[in-house]
Amino acid sequence: MPRLLLLLPTRTYRAHDFMEAAGRLGVDVVVGSERKQALADQVPGRTLALDFRHLQDATDAIVEFAKIYPLDAVLAVDDDTAVLGAVASEALALPHNPITSVTATRNKHRLRMILAQAGLLSPPFSLFSIDDDATAIADQVPYPCVVKPLCLSASRGVIRANTPDEFAVAFDRLSRLLRTPEVVARDDKLAEQILVEGYIPGTEVALEGLLVKGELTVLALFDKPDPLDGPFFEETLYITPSRLPESVQQDIAACTAQAARAIGLQEGPVHAELRVNDQGAWLIEMAARSIGGLCSRTLRFGTGLSLEELILLHATGADVGAYTRERHAAGVMMLPIPYGGILIGIRGQEAAKQVPGIEDLAITIPLGQEVVPLPEGAQYLGFLFARADTPEQVEIALRDAHRCLRFTIDPK
Amino acid sequence: MLTITETAKQKIQSVMESQGRPDDGLRLAIVGRRASSFQYSLGFVEEGQEAADDVIFDAGEFKVFMDANSVENLEGVTIDYVDDIQGSGFKIDNPNPIWSDPQHAAVQELFDTRINPNLASHGGHVELLDIKDDRVYVRLGGGCQGCGMVDVTLKHGITALIREEFPDIQEVIDTTDHAQGTNPYYQPAKG
Numbered sequence: 152m153p154r155l156l157l158l159l160p161t162r163t164y165r166a167h168d169f170m171e172a173a174g175r176l177g178v179d180v181v182v183g184s185e186r187k188q189a190l191a192d193q194v195p196g197r198t199l200a201l202d203f204r205h206l207q208d209a210t211d212a213i214v215e216f217a218k219i220y221p222l223d224a225v226l227a228v229d230d231d232t233a234v235l236g237a238v239a240s241e242a243l244a245l246p247h248n249p250i251t252s253v254t255a256t257r258n259k260h261r262l263r264m265i266l267a268q269a270g271l272l273s274p275p276f277s278l279f280s281i282d283d284d285a286t287a288i289a290d291q292v293p294y295p296c297v298v299k300p301l302c303l304s305a306s307r308g309v310i311r312a313n314t315p316d317e318f319a320v321a322f323d324r325l326s327r328l329l330r331t332p333e334v335v336a337r338d339d340k341l342a343e344q345i346l347v348e349g350y351i352p353g354t355e356v357a358l359e360g361l362l363v364k365g366e367l368t369v370l371a372l373f374d375k376p377d378p379l380d381g382p383f384f385e386e387t388l389y390i391t392p393s394r395l396p397e398s399v400q401q402d403i404a405a406c407t408a409q410a411a412r413a414i415g416l417q418e419g420p421v422h423a424e425l426r427v428n429d430q431g432a433w434l435i436e437m438a439a440r441s442i443g444g445l446c447s448r449t450l451r452f453g454t455g456l457s458l459e460e461l462i463l464l465h466a467t468g469a470d471v472g473a474y475t476r477e478r479h480a481a482g483v484m485m486l487p488i489p490y491g492g493i494l495i496g497i498r499g500q501e502a503a504k505q506v507p508g509i510e511d512l513a514i515t516i517p518l519g520q521e522v523v524p525l526p527e528g529a530q531y532l533g534f535l536f537a538r539a540d541t542p543e544q545v546e547i548a549l550r551d552a553h554r555c556l557r558f559t560i561d562p563k
Numbered sequence: 564m565l566t567i568t569e570t571a572k573q574k575i576q577s578v579m580e581s582q583g584r585p586d587d588g589l590r591l592a593i594v595g596r597r598a599s600s601f602q603y604s605l606g607f608v609e610e611g612q613e614a615a616d617d618v619i620f621d622a623g624e625f626k627v628f629m630d631a632n633s634v635e636n637l638e639g640v641t642i643d644y645v646d647d648i649q650g651s652g653f654k655i656d657n658p659n660p661i662w663s664d665p666q667h668a669a670v671q672e673l674f675d676t677r678i679n680p681n682l683a684s685h686g687g688h689v690e691l692l693d694i695k696d697d698r699v700y701v702r703l704g705g706g707c708q709g710c711g712m713v714d715v716t717l718k719h720g721i722t723a724l725i726r727e728e729f730p731d732i733q734e735v736i737d738t739t740d741h742a743q744g745t746n747p748y749y750q751p752a753k754g
Binding site: 159160161162163164166167170171174182184188189190191192193194197198229230231303304305307443444513514515516517518519520529530531 | 677678681682684685687709711712713714715716718719720721723724727742744745746747748749750751752753754
């Protein structure tokens with residue numbers, strides 16, 4: 152049985168789905184996390200505490216571990232562990248993406264430079280320090296523009312500004328977020344800089360893909376039917392298959408493949424965000440991991456394989472080229488957070504689950520805890536999942552189910 | 564079969580009257596087993612609202628409705644009310660073994676000695692609910708309920724330890740309603 156080290160931050164949304172997948176496939180998984188598991192001392196060889204902030208220390212620990220428990224693959228499931236996955240794989244002479252390539256996906260500015268140099272459609276962009284005076288630099292950026300952190304994920308800290316006044320407010324707001332204890336604790340130099348780039352109008356999509364020897368296979372293309380025009384970019388609906396014209400879908404796939412080549416990614420899952428307009432497809436972001444949150448639960452392949460099973464099979468050397476996504480349409484709604492406060496009640500969950508096409512509802516913030524909307528928020532309120540014959544039916548199901556839900560949030 | 568001390572009876576009646584429910588009965592059920600003791604549910608129930616298969620014990624001043632699945636393990640139980648320097652509350656003395664079946668008892672021993680003391684460091688615990696054929700049914704609580712890493716704890720901790728000592732066990736089934744967890748030890752977040 153192959154043994155695989157799964158790098159799972161304790162704050163990941165992905166633990167359940169990867170552990171289930173490993174169990175179904177019979178893959179012997181070792182879990183590497185930044186904190187020691189409660190039963191680690193009782194069951195040696197199954198979990199490993201790793202200092203994710205110090206790559207060399209973590210890599211050394213993995214190499215030592217592998218001397219006792221040989222590893223066949225190292226798989227990072229989240230952004231936070233992507234670079235460690237590549238560095239550790241190299242140290243163990245296991246298949247992996249080039250370290251420089253994975254590092255580039257973790258730095259939005261470096262990614263922008265690579266894409267522009269490769270001739271992909273790119274907006275104008277500039278890099279600033281969080282210490283810069285926003286008012287003083289407001290005349291150095293294009294309008295409308297978007298301010299972005301280099302290192303956060305899932306639209307955190309991303310703000311659109313249409314005027315110099317809006318820019319100053321957005322820049323200062325992002326600077327404050329990057330100085331919060333939670334971000335500072337990451338000990339990440341990238342948190343000291345802010346990327347400002349021209350706003351790209353158009354329709355946004357997400358592409359889920361798998362790279363095998365540098366060749367991209369598109370596993371799913373998700374439409375995002377809710378407008379994402381700013382000022383904040385809270386993602387809600389992801390629906391697949393895409394309803395965009397076939398030629399546009401081909402452009403999106405070609406742009407993603409070209410971007411992966413430019414970055415140098417070779418193996419494993421990729422998640423890309425793109426915008427499409429009259430000029431073509433624009434790559435917004437690319438990550439060397441699979442889709443985040445619980446969104447992968449929309450995807451099934453072949454006779455019912457999950458995305459995580461597919462990724463684990465690939466990581467252990469299996470040929471997964473024959474697997475294609477199921478015929479049904481599917482979608483997820485990342486439940487929008489209406490406003491901040493303490494979540495004290497949720498009504499309508501049973502009614503939402505009864506809506507035809509709805510498969511599941513998962514609330515991921517416990518009652519009694521704080522909910523924080525974007526751009527500062529770091530947690531999803533929850534997820535609705537639907538499956539139906541067509542993307543239109545999926546979208547209707549998700550919207551109808553969402554209308555059943557009533558969240559009581561105490562703004563204090 | 565059940566003994567309720569006079570002190571306990573007086574306290575129960577006093578609470579019933581203070582809550583304006585003097586005609587209610589007392590409902591008693593075993594809801595779990597942890598740290599070598601039973602976990603109980605003790606509350607008031609309006610006559611007629613008890614479960615259809617509840618076993619009724621007439622305590623004189625009021626009736627006690629005993630959960631049918633718990634009756635066997637309530638044989639010989641004494642309910643007392645204590646009020647001393649350590650605090651006040653109902654005290655239930657139960658002479659029955661936590662599990663009569665040796666395998667159940669052995670798994671419980673594993674939980675009590677190796678698993679729960681470690682889960683406690685994360686504010687969590689696991690209860691053995693039952694063993695049927697080659698399946699162990701458990702419920703997680705405290706910091707484990709709704710924890711983002713609970714699958715790792717379950718598969719690479721609890722299941723691994725159970726199968727190490729009891730190789731015939733094929734599966735550990737988690738019956739926890741994780742959505743109801745209010746204080747999970749690890750909570751997921753975006754990167």
